[in-house]
Amino acid sequence: MPYAQVAGWGMYVPSRVVTNDHLAQMGLDTSDEWITARTGIKERRLAAQGEATSDLAVKAAQRALDVANARPSEIDLIIVATCTPDHLMPATAALVQDRLSCNNAGAVDVNAGCSGFMYAIGLGAAQIESGRARRVLVIGADVLSSYVDWQDRSTCVLFGDGAGALLLQVSEEPGILFTTLGSDGSGAGLLVIPAGGSRLPSNGNTVRNGEHYLKMNGQQVFRWATQIIERASIKTIRASGLTPDRIDLFIPHQANLRIIEAASKRLGLNEEKLFVNLSRYGNTTNASIPIALCEAIAMGRVRPDDHILLTSFGSGLSWAATVIRWGVPLPVRLSPWRRFRRRTGRQWTSVRSSLRRQRQKARFWWERIFPRNSV
Numbered sequence: 001m002p003y004a005q006v007a008g009w010g011m012y013v014p015s016r017v018v019t020n021d022h023l024a025q026m027g028l029d030t031s032d033e034w035i036t037a038r039t040g041i042k043e044r045r046l047a048a049q050g051e052a053t054s055d056l057a058v059k060a061a062q063r064a065l066d067v068a069n070a071r072p073s074e075i076d077l078i079i080v081a082t083c084t085p086d087h088l089m090p091a092t093a094a095l096v097q098d099r100l101s102c103n104n105a106g107a108v109d110v111n112a113g114c115s116g117f118m119y120a121i122g123l124g125a126a127q128i129e130s131g132r133a134r135r136v137l138v139i140g141a142d143v144l145s146s147y148v149d150w151q152d153r154s155t156c157v158l159f160g161d162g163a164g165a166l167l168l169q170v171s172e173e174p175g176i177l178f179t180t181l182g183s184d185g186s187g188a189g190l191l192v193i194p195a196g197g198s199r200l201p202s203n204g205n206t207v208r209n210g211e212h213y214l215k216m217n218g219q220q221v222f223r224w225a226t227q228i229i230e231r232a233s234i235k236t237i238r239a240s241g242l243t244p245d246r247i248d249l250f251i252p253h254q255a256n257l258r259i260i261e262a263a264s265k266r267l268g269l270n271e272e273k274l275f276v277n278l279s280r281y282g283n284t285t286n287a288s289i290p291i292a293l294c295e296a297i298a299m300g301r302v303r304p305d306d307h308i309l310l311t312s313f314g315s316g317l318s319w320a321a322t323v324i325r326w327g328v329p330l331p332v333r334l335s336p337w338r339r340f341r342r343r344t345g346r347q348w349t350s351v352r353s354s355l356r357r358q359r360q361k362a363r364f365w366w367e368r369i370f371p372r373n374s375v
Ligand code: COA
Pocket: 029, 030, 031, 034, 035, 038, 039, 114, 153, 154, 155, 157, 191, 216, 217, 218, 219, 221, 222, 255, 256, 283, 313, 314, 315
């Protein structure tokens, strides 16, 4: 049976840094002390005006392709995990496919709250293991700053924007050992953006009532999260044929330091095995785990043959966990000539993508001016 292994990784965060103090200075009734003590977050990155989820996703994905030394045409499937797509339709993955010129790839979005990225890993790995794909690009990207109420101190301080990507590739050695996917829709109301879907289409009233913003019952989510991380992690570790002491690195969803510490304690995983970076990014929703993994790799915390446990939870309610046996060598340094070719290739790709869009427009107008006889 073919296995799925991580062959490339990349992350991107917007350049705009907003600290806890900035939020208080902007008039929000909060303080750095409160946010740090209750969440562990010190600052977050926010997308610029007009910067959308696909913009972040493309940058992270390009880096993952570079690390794997893979050509866009070699990608069979792109899965974008997001709860803040550029549009309700088309899928953000389709926009990413076009911008990267992945001309042989299918493209689909996954929405499973903050667990979407882990769902994407599970689904992508399954495509490879079944022999239907050789390379799958899984991306977690969100611009939740567009959906939080910046007057609501109980939610807006928690989130940041970002993107992370992994390239999964067919391998003879096991890489993604097991993925657990779980959900409990009875908790749907605990973390919800009420308006903007078919249940409550946006209109003047919904906007006036702020129903297009994220609503959350923080305390209930908190209590549930500490338990579900432990349950999902234990199930996944066992299904991977391991015991908790065989885990070398634990990367939980970066939502709240207190949740992370409580869950690690329950799992018996000490601080040296834990990776946390939420003080700098906040909760970046679907990007949280891939960004943390990229930083762990950059800091030398991931070595070949390590067992890495990734566990997430979020709106749905949903949860997911996976254990990866790390098998890739560290990235090769590219020669200046290869770097030049890659840069020019990318520029050409974006020109081609824009030409394709212009051609679609021209065809539309041509067919309106000179309609074909219908059969
Ligand atoms: N600054 C200052 N005070 C704040 C505040 C802020 N940013 N946000 C809330 N408060 C206040 C509340 O109004 C409340 O005041 P009151 O006692 O006068 O009513 C007080 O702090 C305590 O609020 P509470 O909700 O009990 O705080 P908490 O300890 O539960 O922490 C969260 C709140 C949101 C940080 C915490 O519940 C949490 O992290 N939950 C999980 C959320 C999560 O991870 N969501 C994403 C899932 S993917």
